[in-house]
Amino acid sequence: MSFSAAAAAWFALAAPVSPAGCASSDGIEIGPRLAQWVEKRQAKCQQLRPYEGTFLEKQILAFEKAERPSITRLNLLGLYPRLESVDHRSQYAPGLRLWQPDLGGSRLDLSGSAFWSFQGYQYYDAQVGAVPHHGQAFPLLATKNDDVFELANVRSDANAPYMLYGSFLYRWAPKYDYFGIGPDSREEDQADFRLQETLYEGVAGYRVLPRLTLSGRFGLDSFSIGEGTDDELPAIDAVFPPETVPGLAEQPDFVRYGAAAIFDSRDFAENPHRGAVLAATWQRYDQRGGGDDQSFNQLAADVRLYLTLGSRQRVLALRGYASQDDPADGARVPFYLLSYLGSSHTLRAFASQRFRGERLALAQAEYRWEASPVIELAAFVDSGAVAATRDDSLGSFRTDGGIGLRVKSHEATLLRFDFAWGSEGGSFLFRFSPVF
Amino acid sequence: MAIPMKRLAFAFAAALVSLAAGPARAQKFLPDDPVLKDRDDLPIDLPAEIELATSYDVLENSWHHRPDKTSIPAAQNANTLGEVPDSSWFTNRIGVKAMSIEELVRGPNRRDGPATEQAWTVIGGKSGGITPGFTMRDGRGDIYFVKFDPPQYFGLSTGADVIGSKFFHSFGYYVPENWVVYVEQARLRVGEGAQVRVRSGKPRPMTQADLDAMMTNVARLPDGRIRCVASRAVPGKVVGPHKYYGTRPDDPNDVIPHEHRRELRGYRVFSTWLNHDDSRSVNSINSYVKAGERGYLVHYLQDFSSMLGSGSDWQHRIAPQNPRAGNEYILEVGPILKTALSLGLWERPWRGVKYRVYPQVGGIEAEFFDPDQWKPEYPNPAFERMLPEDAFWAARIVSKFSDAAIQAIVKEGDFRASEAEAHLASMIEKRRDKIVARYFGSLNPLADFTVTTDAVRFANYGEDAGLARVEAYEHEWFAFNNQTSGTEPLGAAVRAPGRSLPLPAARPEYLMLRIRTHAPGFPAWGKRVDVYLRSGASLAIVGVDRES
Numbered sequence: 008m009s010f011s012a013a014a015a016a017w018f019a020l021a022a023p024v025s026p027a028g029c030a031s032s033d034g035i036e037i038g039p040r041l042a043q044w045v046e047k048r049q050a051k052c053q054q055l056r057p058y059e060g061t062f063l064e065k066q067i068l069a070f071e072k073a074e075r076p077s078i079t080r081l082n083l084l085g086l087y088p089r090l091e092s093v094d095h096r097s098q099y100a101p102g103l104r105l106w107q108p109d110l111g112g113s114r115l116d117l118s119g120s121a122f123w124s125f126q127g128y129q130y131y132d133a134q135v136g137a138v139p140h141h142g143q144a145f146p147l148l149a150t151k152n153d154d155v156f157e158l159a160n161v162r163s164d165a166n167a168p169y170m171l172y173g174s175f176l177y178r179w180a181p182k183y184d185y186f187g188i189g190p191d192s193r194e195e196d197q198a199d200f201r202l203q204e205t206l207y208e209g210v211a212g213y214r215v216l217p218r219l220t221l222s223g224r225f226g227l228d229s230f231s232i233g234e235g236t237d238d239e240l241p242a243i244d245a246v247f248p249p250e251t252v253p254g255l256a257e258q259p260d261f262v263r264y265g266a267a268a269i270f271d272s273r274d275f276a277e278n279p280h281r282g283a284v285l286a287a288t289w290q291r292y293d294q295r296g297g298g299d300d301q302s303f304n305q306l307a308a309d310v311r312l313y314l315t316l317g318s319r320q321r322v323l324a325l326r327g328y329a330s331q332d333d334p335a336d337g338a339r340v341p342f343y344l345l346s347y348l349g350s351s352h353t354l355r356a357f358a359s360q361r362f363r364g365e366r367l368a369l370a371q372a373e374y375r376w377e378a379s380p381v382i383e384l385a386a387f388v389d390s391g392a393v394a395a396t397r398d399d400s401l402g403s404f405r406t407d408g409g410i411g412l413r414v415k416s417h418e419a420t421l422l423r424f425d426f427a428w429g430s431e432g433g434s435f436l437f438r439f440s441p442v443f
Numbered sequence: 444m445a446i447p448m449k450r451l452a453f454a455f456a457a458a459l460v461s462l463a464a465g466p467a468r469a470q471k472f473l474p475d476d477p478v479l480k481d482r483d484d485l486p487i488d489l490p491a492e493i494e495l496a497t498s499y500d501v502l503e504n505s506w507h508h509r510p511d512k513t514s515i516p517a518a519q520n521a522n523t524l525g526e527v528p529d530s531s532w533f534t535n536r537i538g539v540k541a542m543s544i545e546e547l548v549r550g551p552n553r554r555d556g557p558a559t560e561q562a563w564t565v566i567g568g569k570s571g572g573i574t575p576g577f578t579m580r581d582g583r584g585d586i587y588f589v590k591f592d593p594p595q596y597f598g599l600s601t602g603a604d605v606i607g608s609k610f611f612h613s614f615g616y617y618v619p620e621n622w623v624v625y626v627e628q629a630r631l632r633v634g635e636g637a638q639v640r641v642r643s644g645k646p647r648p649m650t651q652a653d654l655d656a657m658m659t660n661v662a663r664l665p666d667g668r669i670r671c672v673a674s675r676a677v678p679g680k681v682v683g684p685h686k687y688y689g690t691r692p693d694d695p696n697d698v699i700p701h702e703h704r705r706e707l708r709g710y711r712v713f714s715t716w717l718n719h720d721d722s723r724s725v726n727s728i729n730s731y732v733k734a735g736e737r738g739y740l741v742h743y744l745q746d747f748s749s750m751l752g753s754g755s756d757w758q759h760r761i762a763p764q765n766p767r768a769g770n771e772y773i774l775e776v777g778p779i780l781k782t783a784l785s786l787g788l789w790e791r792p793w794r795g796v797k798y799r800v801y802p803q804v805g806g807i808e809a810e811f812f813d814p815d816q817w818k819p820e821y822p823n824p825a826f827e828r829m830l831p832e833d834a835f836w837a838a839r840i841v842s843k844f845s846d847a848a849i850q851a852i853v854k855e856g857d858f859r860a861s862e863a864e865a866h867l868a869s870m871i872e873k874r875r876d877k878i879v880a881r882y883f884g885s886l887n888p889l890a891d892f893t894v895t896t897d898a899v900r901f902a903n904y905g906e907d908a909g910l911a912r913v914e915a916y917e918h919e920w921f922a923f924n925n926q927t928s929g930t931e932p933l934g935a936a937v938r939a940p941g942r943s944l945p946l947p948a949a950r951p952e953y954l955m956l957r958i959r960t961h962a963p964g965f966p967a968w969g970k971r972v973d974v975y976l977r978s979g980a981s982l983a984i985v986g987v988d989r990e991s
Contacts, residue, residue, distance in 0.1 A: 040473040068495070
């Protein structure tokens with residue numbers, strides 16, 4: 008029997024028994040070579056099964072088809088779950104952000120946050136009005152005070168050139184650190200305290216030039232100090248004589264107002280590769296309820312420069328920050344409102360709020376290089392000094408250095424891992440925001 | 444347990460054919476070699492629709508299905524001549540028969556495109572891809588997918604889509620019919636039941652406002668008409684894309700792993716040539732075409748809007764091609780490590796490439812371009828298994844495109860910018876020359892063997908491409924034993940200057956002709972090409988083996 012005859016005989020037999028869904032070669036002349044392939048097809052008929060994606064594939068497909076929104080777009084009535092580090096020593100705080108831009112097609116925005124940390128911290132804020140934002144993206148969020156405050160929300164690419172909004176902020180921070188005031192404070196004197204702050208203010212601003220924004224704010228700021236909740240640390244008055252800690256005995260309310268000028272030419276505020284920021288602010292804390300022993304002015308300047316080194320892949324980021332508090336004669340700035348160094352944004356190897364003083368200077372330099380558009384590495388140096396009062400000279404500069412790994416999108420730093428070393432040890436930082 | 448009679452009959456039949464086929468399988472050539480048409484169009488039931496996740500496809504192909512480069516088997520669907528039989532994947536066109544410029548520019552189009560003098564009824568908003576668009580039914584009742592360019596890039600993606608469909612059709616692939624169309628906005632109306640899905644949202648009824656909003660940001664002619672590409676819905680029922688690895692488990696006709704199909708391996712050469720970095724699964728569709736009561740799957744390539752100089756920016760908006768495209772995968776560990784460990788001092792070489800960018804045709808270049816180094820968006824399992832024989836097969840097709848043919852096809856992009864159009868055509872021509880030089884230079888580039896009464900004739904693709912002048916063809920005749928694959932010399936090796944080598948006097952059942960080409964500067968042309976001839980009523984070429 009020739010092969011072709013055998014194949015023909017086979018197909019004569021095989022064709023009628025083809026199960027449903029299977030290839031049938033009825034009426035088709037097939038030679039022996041082709042018969043090999045057709046034979047495979049007949050064999051496959053016995054093993055047909057629907058395509059079944061893996062579990063991961065199904066989940067990804069569901070997101071892509073928007074049966075489930077992307078993680079960052081998950082929300083309930085405009086409330087978006089988030090995880091943030093909202094305050095010094097708060098660690099990670101789960102919470103919600105509210106964002107309803109351009110309500111009803113108007114220029115009215117509604118923004119807010121509520122976070123609760125596993126360390127007992129609480130943070131709430133709300134803004135109503137024309138809040139600076141770009142497109143539909145969330146407005147910038149800065150919950151700490153180690154920036155010039157306007158940098159927290161002014162952006163040169165905002166939809167509208169003006170901003171005008173009312174703001175509310177409440178924080179409950181039960182584990183703030185206190186090491187004393189001035190450059191000679193000692194690490195072993197670490198104590199803790201609880202701070203409660205409530206701030207109501209109105210903010211207005213206008214982008215007078217494409218890169219230059221002027222703004223002003225006016226509000227009422229209230230504070231309450233109590234014992235910290237860290238069982239490992241003593242209370243402030245157990246380590247320091249109370250009379251050496253201004254503001255410990257009583258915490259008046261303040262009328263707070265100020266003005267700022269910000270020039271911002273960064274390409275992307277949260278992932279800058281080129282451009283500069285020049286920011287200068289003046290703030291006045293006016294004590295209410297009689298007395299003037301805690302009123303003061305605060306001047307601050309923040310200069311940031313981003314230089315591409317021959318390629319967008321290499322960036323040298325430089326920052327200089329200086330502030331001076333100017334109390335009236337005989338007055339003292341409350342310790343909890345003093346500028347400080349030591350945080351994930353300043354001296355990164357030092358404890359949070361490690362150095363406090365009425366004068367402060369900070370210099371930071373980072374060499375950043377992108378291994379890919381989404382992975383950036385960095386080597387950095389931070390150096391800063393404080394003076395206890397405005398009349399003192401800055402103490403010796405404290406310096407740290409380290410390396411970092413960042414995960415980014417094109418326009419924002421999403422994750423930041425920094426490992427820093429300094430004279431008081433090292434620290435590992437994991438944050439969701441750029442250092443500067 | 445009772446065994447169904449049908450199963451018993453099938454098993455008996457299978458055993459019978461195995462017995463019959465046993466000895467024959469040892470033969471190198473079977474009576475029906477070379478197979479010119481694969482019957483993978485045997486009727487089957489309608490398979491279920493498949494959806495693939497784009498991101499998963501990236502991950503899966505970036506980390507899985509990567510081959511051991513030292514043990515890649517030969518393509519499994521090439522016939523004994525090394526050619527690709529016609530099938531539900533591929534139809535030989537310019538590779539086997541000269542195509543006129545008229546045929547090339549007509550490409551897959553078999554009609555005049557959508558009727559623009561009547562209303563277009565929009566029946567759905569487009570949700571995938573980087574380009575805005577919708578699905579519509581024209582006045583004749585035909586369904587088209589319509590996409591647009593942004594105002595600042597007139598013709599960029601729509602031109603690429605049309606040009607791509609013409610090239611890939613002439614290569615031999617199944618592609619949709621595409622037209623550049625200009626339509627008045629007043630002709631567009633939202634049909635009942637049309638739905639649209641905005642980003643990260645669920646589908647909802649489409650409104651005229653949605654349509655109007657979409658049309659505010661599209662390229663137009665000075666007279667206000669909107670430019671678009673209309674892609675006619677392919678015949679049959681679409682049941683999802685195909686992967687470039689494995690087979691579709693519910694299609695009995697699909698038995699050759701896709702990564703081992705020559706036309707899918709060779710697809711890399713075509714994509715390399717035309718910078719089609721978007722050559723991935725999600726840009727394919729399988730359609731169930733009825734043939735009587737039942738049908739079979741036809742495998743299409745689609746969406747050529749992100750190729751040549753057209754791509755997207757970081758916000759996934761249509762823009763000139765990112766320089767990374769074609770030069771590096773989305774996820775590629777090597778460059779990341781090199782940059783990381785060198786403190787950023789090592790720079791990807793492609794970053795320094797200077798592109799001449801035109802709004803109409805984007806950015807494409809040919810100087811830095813290296814066919815070996817070209818990469819799609821992420822690894823394609825079939826591309827990664829491309830062997831020199833696969834590449835040679837595809838490069839021969841590429842070489843068939845004359846400058847005039849390329850210019851004519853590019854003209855179909857209707858860019859209305861002569862300098863940009865000339866630049867694009869020039870880049871395609873230069874890239875063709877590099878493709879040809881690369882893949883005709885790595886093996887003996889002889890093909891298209893024919894036999895006459897007294898000689899075997901052939902083409903030398905390398906010499907025809909101007910790579911070198913041949914000094915001589917060293918050739919030797921053998922008697923070939925089809926049962927054992929043994930050979931017996933029929934004389935000494937001799938040299939001849941021309942492409943016509945005389946037949947020997949002997950006429951065994953099979954003859955084998957071994958040819959080595961001698962040309963200065965091309966030692967790889969000295970690799971052997973074995974050509975097999977079968978005696979019968981007349982001599983016939985039945986096989987070609989190449990040393991690679």
